[in-house]
Amino acid sequence: MTAVLEKPTRQLTPKEPRQWKGPAVFVAVAIIALVVMPLVLEPFRLGLLAKYLCYAIVALGIGLAWGQGGMLTLGQGVFFGLGGYAMGMYLKLNDAGGDLPDFMVWSGVEDLPALWAPFGNPVFALAMVVVVPLVVAVLLGTLVFRQRVRGAYFAILTQALAAAMVILLVGQQGLTGGTNGLTNFFDFFGNDVAAESTQRGLYLTVAIVLGVLYLAAWQLVRSRFGRLLLAVRDGEDRVRFLGYNPATVKTITFAISAVMAGIAGALFVPVVGIISPALLGVVPSLELVVAVAVGGRFALAGAVLGAVVMGYAKTYFSEELPDAWLYLQGALFILVMTLAPKGIVGVATALRARVRKEASA
Amino acid sequence: MTALLEVRDLAVVFDGFRAIDGVDFTVDSGELRFLIGPNGAGKTTLIDIITGLTKPTTGTVVFDGNSLAGKREHERVRLGIGRTFQTSVVFEDLTVLENLDLAASFRRPLWSLLRRRKGVIAAVEQALETTGLADLAPRKAGVLSHGQRQWLEIGMLIAQGPRLLLLDEPVAGMSSEERARTGELLTSIAKDHTVIVIEHDMEFLRRYASQVTVLHEGKVLIEGSVDEVRADPRVQEVYLGRAREEAAHDAVT
Amino acid sequence: MVEGFLNQLPIGLSIGAVLLLIALGLTFTFGQMGVINMAHGEFIMAGAYTAFLLQDFAGRSAVLVALPVAFVVAGLMGLLLERLAIRHFYGRPLDTLLLTWGVSLVLQQVARDLFGAPNVQVLSPTWLQGAIGPMPYNRLFILALAVGSVVAIWLYMNRSAQGRRMQAVMQNRQLAATSGINTGRVDQRTFFIGSGLAGIAGVALTLIGPVGPTLGTYYIVDAFLVVVAGGLGQLRGAVIAAAALGLLNSYAEFWTNASLAKVIVFAAIIAFLQFRPQGLFVLRSRALT
Numbered sequence: 001m002t003a004v005l006e007k008p009t010r011q012l013t014p015k016e017p018r019q020w021k022g023p024a025v026f027v028a029v030a031i032i033a034l035v036v037m038p039l040v041l042e043p044f045r046l047g048l049l050a051k052y053l054c055y056a057i058v059a060l061g062i063g064l065a066w067g068q069g070g071m072l073t074l075g076q077g078v079f080f081g082l083g084g085y086a087m088g089m090y091l092k093l094n095d096a097g098g099d100l101p102d103f104m105v106w107s108g109v110e111d112l113p114a115l116w117a118p119f120g121n122p123v124f125a126l127a128m129v130v131v132v133p134l135v136v137a138v139l140l141g142t143l144v145f146r147q148r149v150r151g152a153y154f155a156i157l158t159q160a161l162a163a164a165m166v167i168l169l170v171g172q173q174g175l176t177g178g179t180n181g182l183t184n185f186f187d188f189f190g191n192d193v194a195a196e197s198t199q200r201g202l203y204l205t206v207a208i209v210l211g212v213l214y215l216a217a218w219q220l221v222r223s224r225f226g227r228l229l230l231a232v233r234d235g236e237d238r239v240r241f242l243g244y245n246p247a248t249v250k251t252i253t254f255a256i257s258a259v260m261a262g263i264a265g266a267l268f269v270p271v272v273g274i275i276s277p278a279l280l281g282v283v284p285s286l287e288l289v290v291a292v293a294v295g296g297r298f299a300l301a302g303a304v305l306g307a308v309v310m311g312y313a314k315t316y317f318s319e320e321l322p323d324a325w326l327y328l329q330g331a332l333f334i335l336v337m338t339l340a341p342k343g344i345v346g347v348a349t350a351l352r353a354r355v356r357k358e359a360s361a
Numbered sequence: 362m363t364a365l366l367e368v369r370d371l372a373v374v375f376d377g378f379r380a381i382d383g384v385d386f387t388v389d390s391g392e393l394r395f396l397i398g399p400n401g402a403g404k405t406t407l408i409d410i411i412t413g414l415t416k417p418t419t420g421t422v423v424f425d426g427n428s429l430a431g432k433r434e435h436e437r438v439r440l441g442i443g444r445t446f447q448t449s450v451v452f453e454d455l456t457v458l459e460n461l462d463l464a465a466s467f468r469r470p471l472w473s474l475l476r477r478r479k480g481v482i483a484a485v486e487q488a489l490e491t492t493g494l495a496d497l498a499p500r501k502a503g504v505l506s507h508g509q510r511q512w513l514e515i516g517m518l519i520a521q522g523p524r525l526l527l528l529d530e531p532v533a534g535m536s537s538e539e540r541a542r543t544g545e546l547l548t549s550i551a552k553d554h555t556v557i558v559i560e561h562d563m564e565f566l567r568r569y570a571s572q573v574t575v576l577h578e579g580k581v582l583i584e585g586s587v588d589e590v591r592a593d594p595r596v597q598e599v600y601l602g603r604a605r606e607e608a609a610h611d612a613v614t
Numbered sequence: 615m616v617e618g619f620l621n622q623l624p625i626g627l628s629i630g631a632v633l634l635l636i637a638l639g640l641t642f643t644f645g646q647m648g649v650i651n652m653a654h655g656e657f658i659m660a661g662a663y664t665a666f667l668l669q670d671f672a673g674r675s676a677v678l679v680a681l682p683v684a685f686v687v688a689g690l691m692g693l694l695l696e697r698l699a700i701r702h703f704y705g706r707p708l709d710t711l712l713l714t715w716g717v718s719l720v721l722q723q724v725a726r727d728l729f730g731a732p733n734v735q736v737l738s739p740t741w742l743q744g745a746i747g748p749m750p751y752n753r754l755f756i757l758a759l760a761v762g763s764v765v766a767i768w769l770y771m772n773r774s775a776q777g778r779r780m781q782a783v784m785q786n787r788q789l790a791a792t793s794g795i796n797t798g799r800v801d802q803r804t805f806f807i808g809s810g811l812a813g814i815a816g817v818a819l820t821l822i823g824p825v826g827p828t829l830g831t832y833y834i835v836d837a838f839l840v841v842v843a844g845g846l847g848q849l850r851g852a853v854i855a856a857a858a859l860g861l862l863n864s865y866a867e868f869w870t871n872a873s874l875a876k877v878i879v880f881a882a883i884i885a886f887l888q889f890r891p892q893g894l895f896v897l898r899s900r901a902l903t
Contacts, residue, residue, distance in 0.1 A: 072708045072711070092841020126870055140884070143887075143888065144884065144887070147887055147888060147891035148891055149887055149891050151707060151708065152644070152650050152707040152708060152711065153842050154840055155650075155708060156650075156764070156838040156839065156841075157712060157842065157880075157883070158838055159835055160835050160836075160838070160883070161880055162879045163835045163876065164870075164876035164879070164880045165877075166876075167872070167873050167876045167877075168873045168874065168876065168877050169870060170873065170875075170876070171872055172635050185767070223680055278631070281837065282831070286712075287713055289712065290712065290715075290716075294901060323723075323727075326719050326720070326722070326723040327714070327719075327720055327723055329719055330716040330717065330718075330719035330720035331711070331716070331720065332715030332716070333712065333715065333719070334699065334713055334716040334717060334720075335711040337703075337709055337716070338699065338702065338713065338714055341709065
C-alpha cells in the first residue's frame with residue numbers, strides 16, 4: 001500500500017525555481033555570527049549577544065508552536081528553567097567537589113538531597129536537559145490536547161504552570177536556592193567559566209546550536225508534517241476528518257518547542273552565570289512571546305530576529321532610560337499588535353512587495 | 362449486495378429536543394443514496410453521528426461489521442468513512458495540491474511525514490483530474506471560488522480513498538452550471554464508491570438520485586426510488602409540496 | 615488540627631470570593647466578546663489605590679466610600695480600554711491577550727510613578743476588627759461583598775432588559791445583532807460592569823493585605839483558572855469554581871506548604887479538565903469551529 005502511495009508520478013506542476021535567497025541569507029548570517037561578531041564585539045557585548053541567542057532558541061520554539069501550530073504557549077520559561085536548573089545542578093555539584101553546594105550549607109541542609117545526587121554525573125545532567133522538558137511537555141500536551149483544550153484555555157494553563165513553577169522554586173530554598181536560584185559557578189567542563197576564551201567558546205556553541213536547531217525547524221516546517229501543522233492551526237476539527245489526530249501533531253510540536261527551551265536554558269546558565277525563578281516566570285515567558293510577535297510570528301526567522309532585537313532593546317533602554325523601558329515595551333507591544341500583527345518580517349515583506357510593484361509600474 | 366453501513370434504533374437528544382428519534386437506516390455497498398427532508402429533519406445530525414462529531418443518546422452505528430461506538434472522528438476516517446461539510450472547510454494557507462496531498466497521506470506512518478513532499482502521488486493526481494482542478498493545483502486554496510472549494514473538498518474526500526462518502530449539501534449555493542458539473546462528478550464517483558448525499562435541491566435530486574431516504578422530525582418517513590418518494594402523499598405533504606410551491610414561485614419570477 | 619482546619623475555612627472562602635469578583639468580569643468579556651483581558655489585574659490595583667487615596671478624605675471608613683467609587687473608576691478604565699483598543703480585536707482572544715498585557719505593563723508603571731514602588735497600607739475600619747468564632751469580620755465582609763455582587767449580577771442578567779440583551783449577545787452575537795440589539799452598546803456595558811467588579815475586588819483586597827503596583831498580577835492567573843474551570847460566561851460555574859479554587863488553595867497550603875499548593879491546584883485543574891474539558895457549564899453550539 002505504502003509503496004503505491006510513495007510512487008511519484010508525472011509532475012503536474014512546473015518545478016519551482018530553486019530557492020537560493022533563503023539559504024544565502026542563512027549562510028551570510030552564520031558568517032556574521034560565527035566570524036565577524038567575535039572579532040568585532042568586546043567580550044562583554046559578545047556575552048550579551050550569547051544571552052540573546054539563548055533567548056532566540058526559546059523564541060524559535062515559540063515560533064514553531066505558536067506561529068506554525070497556533071498554540072500560544074505562555075509558559076516556555078518553565079522548560080527554559082528545567083533545562084537551566086539541570087545544568088546548574090551539575091555545575092554546582094562539580095564546583096562543590098563532593099561537598100554540599102554553598103547555598104545548601106547556608107540554608108542548613110545537611111545531606112545532599114536524593115534529587116540532586118545523579119546530577120553530579122554530567123552525562124545524566126545533559127540528558128535531563130532534554131528529557132525533563134520533553135516529559136513534562138508530552139504529559140501536559142497529551143492531557144490537554146486530547147481533551148481539545150486549546151486556544152486561550154491552553155495559553156492560560158501554560159501561564160498558570162509558569163506561575164506555579166516560580167512559587168515552587170522560591171519555596172524550596174534548600175533544594176533550589178530559592179529566590180536567588182543557582183549562581184556562583186566557577187568551572188565549566190574543565191574551563192574557568194568567567195574566562196574570556198570560555199565565554200567566546202560558549203558564544204560560538206550557542207550560535208551553532210541555534211543554527212542547527214533553526215535548520216531542523218525549517219526542515220520540519222517544509223515537510224508534510226509542517227503542512228499538517230498549519231492545517232491543525234487553521235482548522236483543527238477539519239483535520240480530524242482527514243484522518244489525523246490533531247492532539248498528536250500538537251503534542252509533538254509542543255514537545256519540540258519545550259526541548260528547544262530546555263536546551264536554551266542549559267546554555268544560558270554558563271553564559272550568564274545564573275538561573276533563578278525571576279528568569280523563568282510569567283513575565284519573562286510573556287516577554288519572549290512578545291519578542292516573537294515583534295519579529296514576526298509566522299516566520300521562523302522572525303522569531304529569532306525578534307528575540308535578538310528585543311534583547312538589545314531591553315539592554316539599551318534599561319541602561320539609558322531605565323524608567324521608560326516598561327512604558328516603551330508596553331507601547332511597542334500595543335503598536336505591534338494593532339498596526340503590524342505580522343511583526344518586522346510582515347512589514348518587510350509588505351515593503352518589498354510595494355517596491356517591486358512600483359518598479360514594475 | 363451487503364450492508365456497508367447499518368444504523369439501528371438511533372436517537373439523539375439535545376437539551377430535551379429529539380433531533381434524531383429512532384432511525385433505522387441501511388446503506389449497501391456500492392449504493393448512491395440521497396438523504397432528504399425539510400430543515401431540522403435531522404439529516405446533518407445523522408451524518409454527524411456516523412462520522413463521530415455527535416454522540417448518539419441511544420442506538421448503534423455499524424460500519425462494515427464494526428461498531429463505531431467510542432471511536433473518535435479520525436479513527437472513523439481511518440476505517441474508511443469520509444465526509445464533506447455544508448460550508449466547505451479547506452486550508453486556505455495551503456495550495457490546492459497540498460490540501461489534496463494531506464488528505465491522501467493520513468495512512469503513512471507519522472515519521473515519514475517529516476520528509477518533504479516530492480512529486481504528486483497517484484491518488485492526488487486522480488483527484489485533481491476527477492475534480493478538474495489540475496490547473497489550480499499550485500494556487501492557494503484561499504483564492505478559490507465557492508464552487509471550486511466544494512470540488513476541492515470532494516477531491517480531498519476522493520484522495521482519502523474512503524469506502525463510504527458522506528456529502529453534506531454539495532451543490533448548496535452553486536450556479537446551475539456548477540451544479541451540473543457537480544452532478545457529473547457525483548455520478549462518476551458513485552461508479553466505484555458508496556455515497557450518501559444530503560441534498561435540498563429537487564431538480565438535482567430528480568436528475569441524479571436513484572435511492573432516496575426521507576427524514577422528517579428525526580424519523581425516517583419513507584425510503585425508495587425517486588419516483589416512489591415523489592409519489593408518496595406524506596412526502597408531498599411535508600416536503601415536496603413546499604418545494605413545489607417554491608419551484609413554481611421561482612418559475613414565475 | 616480541627617482548629618487549624620476551621621481557621622483555614624474563612625481564608626479559603628474569602629480568597630474564593632475575591633477570585634470570583636475578579637473572574638466574573640473575565641468570564642463575561644471572554645464569553646461574550648472572545649476577549650482575554652490581561653489588564654484586568656490592573657483594574658484590581660486601581661480599585662485598591664482608590665481606597666488608599668480616599669483614606670485622606672474618609673479616614674478609616676474609606677473602604678465603604680471606596681466601593682462605589684472604585685467600581686466607577688475601574689469600570690471607566692475598562693470602558694476606555696474597550697473603546698480605544700479591544701473592540702478592534704473581537705473574536706481574537708490570543709491577540710487581545712498580548713495586546714492587553716502591554717496595557718497592563720504600562721498601567722503598572724503608571725502606578726509606580728504615581729504611588730511609588732513600595733507597598734502602601736489601607737487601614738481597615740475599626741468595626742471590621744474582631745471575629746465570630748473562626749470567622750474574622752473583614753473576611754466575612756469580603757464574603758458578603760461577593761454574595762451581594764453575584765445576586766446583583768444575577769438580577770441584572772435575568773430580570774432586566776439590558777441583562778437579557780447581554781445574554782442574547784453572549785449566546786449568538788449575529789442573531790442578536792439582526793434582532794435589533796445594539797451589540798456595541800451591550801459590549802460596552804459588559805466591559806464597564808466586569809471591570810468595575812475588579813475594582814471592588816481591589817477594595818476588598820485592601821482589607822487583607824497591602825497594596826502595590828503589581829497587586830493584580832498575583833490574582834489574575836488564578837482568576838483565569840476560575841474562568842477555565844467554571845466555563846465561559848457562566849455565572850454558576852464561576853461561583854462554584856471560585857469557591858473550590860479558593861478552598862483548595864488554602865487547604866493545599868495548610869496541609870503541604872505554600873510552594874506546593876499552586877502545583878497541586880494546577881494538577882487538580884488539569885485532572886478536572888479530563889472530565890469537563892470545557893469547564894463546569896457549557897454554552898452549546900453546533901458550528902464546527
